[in-house]
Amino acid sequence: MIAAGALALMGGTGAAALVDTLAGPGAGALVVAPTDAVEMQRPASGGEAASRTESATGGVPSPSPGLPLPEPAAPALPAPPPAAPAEVEPTLPDGMTPADVAAGLLTLAMPASAGGDLAVVPGSEPAPQPDGRVVRVRVEVEAGLDVEGAAFARMVMDTLNDPRSWGAEGEASFARTDGDAEVRVVLAAPAKVDEMCAPLRTAGIYSCASGGAAVLNHMRWVQGTEEFADLTQYRQYLVNHEVGHLLGRRHVGCPGAGQVAPVMQQQTVQVAPCLPNGWPFPDAPVG
Numbered sequence: 007m008i009a010a011g012a013l014a015l016m017g018g019t020g021a022a023a024l025v026d027t028l029a030g031p032g033a034g035a036l037v038v039a040p041t042d043a044v045e046m047q048r049p050a051s052g053g054e055a056a057s058r059t060e061s062a063t064g065g066v067p068s069p070s071p072g073l074p075l076p077e078p079a080a081p082a083l084p085a086p087p088p089a090a091p092a093e094v095e096p097t098l099p100d101g102m103t104p105a106d107v108a109a110g111l112l113t114l115a116m117p118a119s120a121g122g123d124l125a126v127v128p129g130s131e132p133a134p135q136p137d138g139r140v141v142r143v144r145v146e147v148e149a150g151l152d153v154e155g156a157a158f159a160r161m162v163m164d165t166l167n168d169p170r171s172w173g174a175e176g177e178a179s180f181a182r183t184d185g186d187a188e189v190r191v192v193l194a195a196p197a198k199v200d201e202m203c204a205p206l207r208t209a210g211i212y213s214c215a216s217g218g219a220a221v222l223n224h225m226r227w228v229q230g231t232e233e234f235a236d237l238t239q240y241r242q243y244l245v246n247h248e249v250g251h252l253l254g255r256r257h258v259g260c261p262g263a264g265q266v267a268p269v270m271q272q273q274t275v276q277v278a279p280c281l282p283n284g285w286p287f288p289d290a291p292v293g
Contacts, residue, residue: 105238109227110147110158110193116225118210119197120150127155128184134167135179141253143180144187148194151224162191165245172246172253174287189252190219191245199223212274213244215251222248226274233277242284243273250286 098107101114127145143166145159159182165171166180173179180189194202196210202221203214213223222244234240246269258270260280266288267273267280 103237106228108157109161109238109241110154110156111228112152112154114228115152116228117150117195120148120195120224122198123149124192124194124198125149125155126184127159129156129159129182130184131163131182133179133181135173135176136181138176139178141178141180141189142183142187143189143191144183144185146190146192148192148198148224151193151195153193153224158193161241162245165242166249168242168285169292170285170287170290172250172286174290178253188218189249191249192219192221193224193227194221195224213248215248218252220245220248220252231274233273233275234282236282239282239284243269243282246284246286247273 098104099113102111106114124146125148127147133140143163145155145162147153147155147158163180163182167173192202196208199213199221200208200210202219203212203216206214206216208214208223211223211225213226214221226244227241230237230240234243250270255270257272258268260267260271260277263279265280266283267277269283269286271277271280273282
């Protein structure tokens with residue numbers, strides 16, 4: 007028989023297993039089965055008791071007989087590198103387009119007058135076709151305008167050296183300089199344009215060619231004209247038209263309804279009944 011005191015020492019599933027055994031058939035024969043909570047063994051010797059006490063207080067426990075050894079832990083994999091931050095496109099000022107930025111505009115402000123002094127855009131580049139006639143061009147911007155000079159100069163030179171521009175028939179190739187030049191391309195506020203173009207009457211709204219300079223009205227460069235739906239096309243027209251005067255070209259009229267307007271037509275004033283056009287040779291192959 008197992009004393010009641012011994013039963014009291016057995017807790018959990020071990021006690022339950024023992025009670026089930028006692029209650030079953032043949033209760034006179036006691037069969038005790040080991041469980042996961044209680045192991046019925048002989049009393050431990052002093053050394054074994056010390057060893058078990060050490061395991062219970064932080065030592066390394068010995069594996070149970072007959073159980074497989076635990077597999078060693080797999081080495082930790084290195085953490086993946088952090089993902090590259092997503093590129094954020096620059097935000098344009100209100101109302102502006104990428105074409106405005108390419109034209110050198112920093113804002114759409116259109117002052118009637120600015121600083122009055124002209125600043126030469128520094129830098130130079132060779133003519134793409136140096137074997138023929140080379141025209142040196144200096145680009146200038148009136149101080150006080152919200153214009154990035156380098157971008158404005160880039161558009162001027164890209165326009166003049168486009169295959170559809172004045173070099174299409176081998177007449178000229180254009181090189182940029184910040185020194186002496188045959189042609190100056192100036193971007194100025196309306197008041198400065200009127201001053202530079204006198205005695206021509208530009209009335210604060212037109213551009214001109216005068217004294218070796220193609221003087222472009224900043225107000226027109228920003229807002230264009232109702233005659234053109236495409237601002238880039240109008241800006242190309244403005245450069246080609248005024249530089250055309252410096253190359254000896256004079257005004258012409260629209261040749262007929264529905265035809266492409268000649269670049270020397272005064273398209274800022276009126277394009278109809280022609281179609282708007284920014285190039286001296288619009289049918290020249292490109293590329």
